[in-house]
Amino acid sequence: ISPGTQDFDIVDLYGYETDSVKKAGKEGLDAGFIQYGQDANCWTAAGCGEYICKGSPYCVENGLGVESSSWADTRIPKVVGMVKEVYPDGMFIAYFTDKPANGTLSFYGADNTCKASSLNDTVNDPGIGNDDIKTYKLWHLGEIYNDGGVESLDYDLANDTAYYYKIKVCDDAGKCGESKCSNFTTESNTDCSFCKFVSKIKAPTGWNVYYDLDADGDYEHWQGHVLGLDDGMFTNYTSGRRANILMNTSDGTAYLEFINVTLTKTGMNPKIRDVSTAGDMKNGTTTDSSGNDVGYVGMIDDTRDKIVNNLYPRICRIKIPSDGTCNALWHCDDDGENCVDRSGNATSIENGTAASNGTNYCIWQIPYCEFSVWASGEPGTVSSPAPTSSSSGGGGGAGGGSITAYAVKLWLALYPETPVSWEINKTNIAVTQINISVNNQARTVKLTVSNLSTKPGDVSMPWGDVYQYLNITPQNIENINLKSVKIKFNVEKSWLSSNNIDGNTVALNRYTNGVWNRLATNKFSEDINSIAYQAEVPGFSYFAITGEEKEQVRPAAEAATTTTPSGVTTTLPPAAGLAREGSNKIIIGLVVLSLIALALVISGLRKNKAIPRSNRLEKRI
Structure with missing residues (x-):
C-alpha cells in the first residue's frame, strides 16, 4: 500500500x-x-x-x-x-x-x-x-x-x-x-471495436445538434441534415479526441456549446446519447420579482450526467435571452428555483441583438461546465419553453421548387477582419465553395445551400438553358452586412455537350425584386469532367446556373454562281448560319430580302434594254 x-x-x-x-x-x-x-x-x-x-x-x-x-x-x-x-x-x-x-x-x-x-x-x-x-x-x-x-x-x-x-x-x-x-x-490493427463509431445525440424537438470535428469554431456537420433525419455523424477515435458540439434552439435564441469534448464509442452508447424527453433541456423566458423579462437555458441533472460526464468538455458556453446588459448570471436548480448569483464566477463573452428576430442576448462562459438552469436574472417561476421557428436574413421572396439536396454551415461568429471559406463537396450541388467577408460582426450565422428540382412557382424563367436552380438561405445575417461574397461552382462537360451549350456563356443568375440578374461569371479552371466558374454576388437569394447554345455551322457547300442578263456573273459564298434561336429568323429574312433585291435588279435591266439610249438617259435623270 x-x-x-x-x-x-x-x-x-x-x-x-x-x-x-x-x-x-x-x-x-x-x-x-x-x-x-x-x-x-x-x-x-x-x-x-x-x-x-x-x-x-x-x-x-x-x-x-x-x-x-x-x-x-x-x-x-x-x-x-x-x-x-x-x-x-x-x-x-x-x-x-x-x-x-x-x-x-x-x-x-x-x-x-x-x-x-x-x-x-x-x-x-x-x-x-x-x-x-x-x-x-x-x-x-x-x-x-x-x-x-x-x-x-x-x-x-x-x-x-x-x-x-x-x-x-x-x-x-x-x-x-x-x-x-x-x-x-492494445488492439491489433484488424481488431478494433472502439475505433469507429457513430456520434448521435437525440435532442428534444426544437433543438439542433452541430459538430465541429477539428475544433476550429466552424460547425461543418448538422446532425440529421446530411444523410437523413435519423442519421448521426460517422467518426473515429482519432478525429474525435478534440471536437466541439453545439446544441441550439431552432429559432436561434439560445444554445449550449461544449468546447474540446472527447468523443468515444462508450460515450455515445444508446443509454447516454438520448436526451430527447421533454424537459431534458431547458430554455425560455420568465420574469424577476419586478416583472422584468429573464431568459434562461440549461439542462437537468440527469442530462448533465449524460453530456458533461461522458463528453468531458473543457469549456462550456451558453447563449441566453436577456435585456442586453449582460451584467448578471444566476445559477438555479432544475425548476429555476434556489438560485445563486454566479456573475462573478462566469465570463461575459458578448451581448447583442439578433438580426433575425430583434431579441437581445448574452453569451457567457459558465464556470466549470456546471449545469442545471442558468438565467439572465433571478427568475420567478420558469414558464414553458419559448416557441421555436426558423428565420433568415434574406431570400428571393418566392416559394416552390422541391429540394433534392442541401448543405448547411454554421459559424458561431463572423468577424470583419477574418474572411471565411466554406468548402462544399456534395454530388448534387453545383456550388463547391462560398467565400464570405462581412462589414460588421455577426453571431450564430447559418447558411443553407439547396438544389431545387424546378424553379419556384411564381418565378419567371431565366434566359438560356438552366443547369441547376439553387436557393441559398442565410440566418442571422442580412445582405447589407455582406461585404463580399464569392461563389464557385462546377458545370459538367457532359451537360454542356448534350445540350450543345457554349461553355463561355455559362453564368450565375440571381433572382431579386421579381427579375433575374445575370452576374459577371469567370471560368477559372477545368478538368476532364467539368469546368469551374466563379461569380461575385451582392447577396443571397434564389440562383440559376445557365448557359446558351453554340453557334451552328452549316455543312460546307460549293459556291453558287448567278449570271445576270447583262452578262455580269455574281458568285455567292457558301452559307454559314447561326444556331441561336431567333438568329435563324433574322438570317432567313436577310436572304429573302437579298433575293428580292436581285430580282428587282434583273427586272430593271430587262426594261432598260427595251428603251432607246436617249430615253434611258432621260429616265435616269
Whole structure:
C-alpha cells in the first residue's frame, strides 16, 4: 500500500460485450453511466450532506452539509466507476470518484510490477493546471496516446501489447487513494471495436445538434441534415479526441456549446446519447420579482450526467435571452428555483441583438461546465419553453421548387477582419465553395445551400438553358452586412455537350425584386469532367446556373454562281448560319430580302434594254 493512500481495485464501468472485447463489464450500472444527480440533489439542505455535493454553489452559498464549518471530512476519495477503451496505438480511460478529487495516471510501460523506477510517464487529469476546468471534480481522464509529449506520450504504443498503469485520486485536503498495478492490452490493427463509431445525440424537438470535428469554431456537420433525419455523424477515435458540439434552439435564441469534448464509442452508447424527453433541456423566458423579462437555458441533472460526464468538455458556453446588459448570471436548480448569483464566477463573452428576430442576448462562459438552469436574472417561476421557428436574413421572396439536396454551415461568429471559406463537396450541388467577408460582426450565422428540382412557382424563367436552380438561405445575417461574397461552382462537360451549350456563356443568375440578374461569371479552371466558374454576388437569394447554345455551322457547300442578263456573273459564298434561336429568323429574312433585291435588279435591266439610249438617259435623270 502506498504511504498515505488507500489502494483499490479497478472495475470497468461500461463496455461493449462483443466477441472481440471481453475486457469490460457493467458492474451495477444499468443506466450505462454514473447518475450523480440521482444520488444527491445538491440544491437542497439534505443533498448538501452528500460527498458529491462538495463545491456545489447552493451548498457553498448557504454553508450547508459538506460546506458547513462543522463538517469533518475523513473519507478518502474512491473510484466508483470507470470507462476504458483500447486502441491499436493507445488507450482512453475515464474514471469517476465518489467526491470531488483530482486524478493522475502513472504509466509504467511493460513493467507488470509498476515499480517506481519503471515510471514512463505521468498523465494528469485535464483539470490539473487548467483554469477553465475544475481541479477537484467527479469525472477524470487519462489518455495514453502520441500527442508529441504535450499531455501524454511522444510515441505510439505497439499493437497487441500489454501495458501497465496506476491511477491516483486526491481530494482538496490531500487525502488520496491509489489503484493497484493494472493493465490493458492494445488492439491489433484488424481488431478494433472502439475505433469507429457513430456520434448521435437525440435532442428534444426544437433543438439542433452541430459538430465541429477539428475544433476550429466552424460547425461543418448538422446532425440529421446530411444523410437523413435519423442519421448521426460517422467518426473515429482519432478525429474525435478534440471536437466541439453545439446544441441550439431552432429559432436561434439560445444554445449550449461544449468546447474540446472527447468523443468515444462508450460515450455515445444508446443509454447516454438520448436526451430527447421533454424537459431534458431547458430554455425560455420568465420574469424577476419586478416583472422584468429573464431568459434562461440549461439542462437537468440527469442530462448533465449524460453530456458533461461522458463528453468531458473543457469549456462550456451558453447563449441566453436577456435585456442586453449582460451584467448578471444566476445559477438555479432544475425548476429555476434556489438560485445563486454566479456573475462573478462566469465570463461575459458578448451581448447583442439578433438580426433575425430583434431579441437581445448574452453569451457567457459558465464556470466549470456546471449545469442545471442558468438565467439572465433571478427568475420567478420558469414558464414553458419559448416557441421555436426558423428565420433568415434574406431570400428571393418566392416559394416552390422541391429540394433534392442541401448543405448547411454554421459559424458561431463572423468577424470583419477574418474572411471565411466554406468548402462544399456534395454530388448534387453545383456550388463547391462560398467565400464570405462581412462589414460588421455577426453571431450564430447559418447558411443553407439547396438544389431545387424546378424553379419556384411564381418565378419567371431565366434566359438560356438552366443547369441547376439553387436557393441559398442565410440566418442571422442580412445582405447589407455582406461585404463580399464569392461563389464557385462546377458545370459538367457532359451537360454542356448534350445540350450543345457554349461553355463561355455559362453564368450565375440571381433572382431579386421579381427579375433575374445575370452576374459577371469567370471560368477559372477545368478538368476532364467539368469546368469551374466563379461569380461575385451582392447577396443571397434564389440562383440559376445557365448557359446558351453554340453557334451552328452549316455543312460546307460549293459556291453558287448567278449570271445576270447583262452578262455580269455574281458568285455567292457558301452559307454559314447561326444556331441561336431567333438568329435563324433574322438570317432567313436577310436572304429573302437579298433575293428580292436581285430580282428587282434583273427586272430593271430587262426594261432598260427595251428603251432607246436617249430615253434611258432621260429616265435616269
